[in-house]
Amino acid sequence: MARxxxxxxxxxxxxxxxxxxxxxxxxxxLGIATILDLVTHYPRRYLDRxxxxxxxxxxxxxxxxxxxHVRRVASRRTRSGRALVQADVSDGSGYLRCTxxxxxxxxxxxxxxxxxxxxxxxxxxxxxxxxTNPVVDLIGDRTGRIVPIYPQSEKSGVATWELAGWMDExxxxxxxxxxxxxxxxxxxxxxxxxxxAIRQIHGPESLGTALQARRRLAFDExxxxxxxxxxxxxxxxxxxxxxxxxxxxxxxxxFHAALPFPLTGAQSRAIQEIAADMAxxxxxxxxxxxxxxxxKTVVAVSALLTAIEGGxxxxxxxxxxxLAEQHYLGLRSLLAELSVPDDSTLMGDRPxxxxxxxxxxxxxxxxxxxxxxxxxxxxxxxxxxxxxTEGVTFAALG
Numbered sequence: 001m002a003r004x005x006x007x008x009x010x011x012x013x014x015x016x017x018x019x020x021x022x023x024x025x026x027x028x029x030l031g032i033a034t035i036l037d038l039v040t041h042y043p044r045r046y047l048d049r050x051x052x053x054x055x056x057x058x059x060x061x062x063x064x065x066x067x068x069h070v071r072r073v074a075s076r077r078t079r080s081g082r083a084l085v086q087a088d089v090s091d092g093s094g095y096l097r098c099t100x101x102x103x104x105x106x107x108x109x110x111x112x113x114x115x116x117x118x119x120x121x122x123x124x125x126x127x128x129x130x131x132t133n134p135v136v137d138l139i140g141d142r143t144g145r146i147v148p149i150y151p152q153s154e155k156s157g158v159a160t161w162e163l164a165g166w167m168d169e170x171x172x173x174x175x176x177x178x179x180x181x182x183x184x185x186x187x188x189x190x191x192x193x194x195x196x197a198i199r200q201i202h203g204p205e206s207l208g209t210a211l212q213a214r215r216r217l218a219f220d221e222x223x224x225x226x227x228x229x230x231x232x233x234x235x236x237x238x239x240x241x242x243x244x245x246x247x248x249x250x251x252x253x254x255f256h257a258a259l260p261f262p263l264t265g266a267q268s269r270a271i272q273e274i275a276a277d278m279a280x281x282x283x284x285x286x287x288x289x290x291x292x293x294x295x296k297t298v299v300a301v302s303a304l305l306t307a308i309e310g311g312x313x314x315x316x317x318x319x320x321x322x323l324a325e326q327h328y329l330g331l332r333s334l335l336a337e338l339s340v341p342d343d344s345t346l347m348g349d350r351p352x353x354x355x356x357x358x359x360x361x362x363x364x365x366x367x368x369x370x371x372x373x374x375x376x377x378x379x380x381x382x383x384x385x386x387x388x389t390e391g392v393t394f395a396a397l398g
Contacts, residue, residue, distance in 0.1 A: 001176075002175070002176040002177060002178045003174060003175060003176070003177055003178065004177070004178045005036060005177065005178075006036070008034065008035040008036035008039065008174055009034050009035075009036040009037075010034070011034055011035040011036075011173070012024070012033065012034055012035075013027055013032060013033065013034060013035060013037070013038055013166070013170075015035075015173070016035075016038075016166050016169050016170060016173075017169060018162075018165070018166070019166065023158075026157055026158050027158060029158075030151070030152075030158060035170050035173060035174065038163075038166060038167065038170045039167065039170050039171060039174060039198055039202070041150060041151070041163065042150075042201055042202075042214075042217070043148035043149055043150050043201065043202065043210075044149060044150065044151045045149050046146050046147065046148055046149065046204065046207060046210055047065070047067065047117055047137070047139065047146070047147040047148075047149055048145065048146055048207060052065060052066060052067045052117075053065065053066055054066070054091055054092075054093040054094070055068065055089075055090070055091050055093050055094035055095065055096045055129065056093030056094035057093070058094075058096075058122045058129065059122065060122055060123065060124055061121065061122065061123075062121070062122050063119070063120065063121045063122075064119070064122070065117050065118070065119040066089075066091055066096065066117070066118050066119075067091060067115070067116075067117050067139075068089035068090055068091040068096065068115070068116070068118060069089060069090060069091070069113065069114065069115050070087050070088070070089050070110045070111065070112055070113065070114040070115075070116070071088045071089060071090050071095070071112060072087070072088040072112060073085065073086070073087045073088075073106075073107055073110050073111060073112060074086050074107075075104060075106075075107040082101055082102055083101070083102055083103065083104040084099070084100070084101060085099075085100040085103060085104060085106040085107045085110075086098070086099050086100075087100075087106065087110045089116075089118065094129065095128075095129065096118070096122075096129045096130065096131065097125075097128050097129065097130045097131075098110075098118055098120075098130070098131050098134050098136075099125075099130055099131070099132050099133070100132075100133055101132070101133060103133070106136070109136070109138070110136070114138065115138075115139060116136050116137060116138045116139065117136070117137040117139060117149070118131060118134045118135070118136055119134055119135040119136075119137075120132065120133070120134030120135065137149045137152075137160050138159040138160055138161055139160055139161050139164075145206075146203075146204050146205070146206065146207060146210065147164075148160070148164060148201075148202055148203070148204075150163045150164070164202070167202050167203075168203075171198065171199055171202065171203075174198070176195050177194050177195045177198065178194075179193050179194040179195070180194075181193075181194070181223075189219070191215065191216045191219060192212055192213065192216045193216075194216065194220070196213070196216075197212070197213040197216035197217050198213075198217070199213075200212070200213035201213040201214060201217060233285050236282075236283065236285065237282040237283070237285075238282075240282060240283050241281065241282070241283075242280065242281060242282045242283040242284070243278075243307075243310075243312070243398055244279060244280070244281060245278040245279055245306050245307060245310050245312075245398070246279075246306075246309070246310050247275040247276075247278055247279045247306055249306070249309040249310070250309075251305045251306075251308065251309040251338060251340070252271075252302050252305045252306055252309070254337075254338060255301065255302065255305055255334070255335065255338060256302070258334070258337060258338075259298070259334070263295075263298070264294075264295060266290075266294070266295075267295045267298060267299055270288060270299045271299055271302045271303075273286075274286060274288075274299065274302070274303050275302075275303075275306060278303065278306055278307070288300065297327065297330070297331075300316065301316075301331060301334070301335075304316065304380060305338075307398035308340060308352065308379045308380065308398075309340065309341075310398065311341075311396065311398075312396045312397065312398025313373065313376065313378065313379055313380070313381070313394050313395065313396055313397050313398060314379065314380045314381070314397075314398065315380070315381045315382075315383075315387055315394070315397060316331075316380065316381070316382045316383075317382075317383060317384065317385070317387050317388075318382070318383070318384060319384070320384065321358045321359065321360060321384055324356065324358055324382055324383050324384050325356065325358070327382050328354065328356040328382045331354060331380070331382065332354050335352055335354060335380075336351075338351070338352045339351050339352060340352050340379055352379050352380070353372065353377060353378050353379050353380070354378075354379065354380045354381075354382065355369045355372065355373075355378050355380075355381055355382070356382050356383060357369055357381055357382070357383035357384075357386050357387055357392070358383050358384045358386050359384065359386055361383075361386070369381070370391055370392060370393070373392065373393060373394050373395065374393050374394075374395055375395065376395035376396055381394075
């Protein structure tokens with residue numbers, strides 16, 4: 001019977017052979033406590049034995065990975081007191097000295113006979129080929145053309161070959177996994193099934209199958225994230241009450257008519273969809289995405305003007321002061337001819353008021369803007385995170 005992934009979260013790694021309390025504690029340093037944690041601890045890269053550089057072919061200054069056996073290891077202290085470990089390694093085509101500074105634990109990690117992958121830049125010192133502080137991945141006696149290399153940490157003391165061995169047993173225990181993605185959708189999206197992907201990510205037949213497995217598992221992660229966000233959005237829509245805006249007013253139409261360019265089809269569609277959301281009973285949660293220069297600001301301002309025409313205020317927050325100032329100068333020019341209803345004036349309206357609020361705003365200007373926001377005399381506030389600071393109170397933010 002196929003298992004669900006969450007079932008694996010109920011099985012501790014201590015059920016695996018060779019994992020007692022001490023090794024379980026070491027795995028905990030890697031965030032691995034259950035079988036699910038283990039099988040989702042994906043390789044960070046792969047060693048293709050047919051594509052490894054040989055020591056004999058390496059050129060000075062070249063960065064490469066070599067698969068070699070440790071022939072001799074020695075450790076001592078330098079005159080300055082630094083720990084120095086030197087491991088002489090060979091792959092049959094030549095010898096290489098790997099020198100490690102301030103890493104005394106390498107002497108225990110790399111005893112004679114150890115097989116490992118060494119990645120670094122080739123140097124020549126005293127006539128001998130050498131790598132200084134290379135990256136080391138232990139692979140033990142793993143066979144096969146493609147060898148997975150797992151994320152490790154010095155503190156955990158867990159090697160790639162150990163993880164790979166436990167992974168084999170964990171995958172056997174996991175067995176067949178339930179796939180939430182129907183076969184029809186897998187065919188349409190050109191995705192493999194979940195069980196195949198989990199197995200191939202850890203023991204790929206080729207680098208190509210590893211990429212296919214990664215693509216399916218990446219899809220799963222993004223799909224879970226999207227589902228969580230959609231469920232949260234639906235819950236907010238059910239439980240929250242929003243403002244029903246009137247979306248057929250003249251202010252937005254006058255703004256569009258005053259633009260020195262026509263709206264694109266994409267802008268018009270986005271504005272219509274946003275207007276439909278704003279007319280509904282629930283708060284809008286929408287991401288507007290577009291390339292630089294595609295006209296996102298015009299769409300955002302259209303939504304702001306819809307709120308302003310209904311008697312509410314708008315806020316436009318930018319990530320930097322420079323961008324906030326650019327928006328302020330640009331919108332002040334675009335909206336200069338627009339007016340909003342105001343029963344306190346003789347003509348029944350007044351010019352739309354826009355203010356800029358950033359950390360550069362002086363104390364006196366800030367006080368004036370704060371007062372204007374509280375009295376609903378400021379219609380649109382543009383700024384940075386300063387808009388979120390204490391003391392900034394909108395009378396009717398819509």
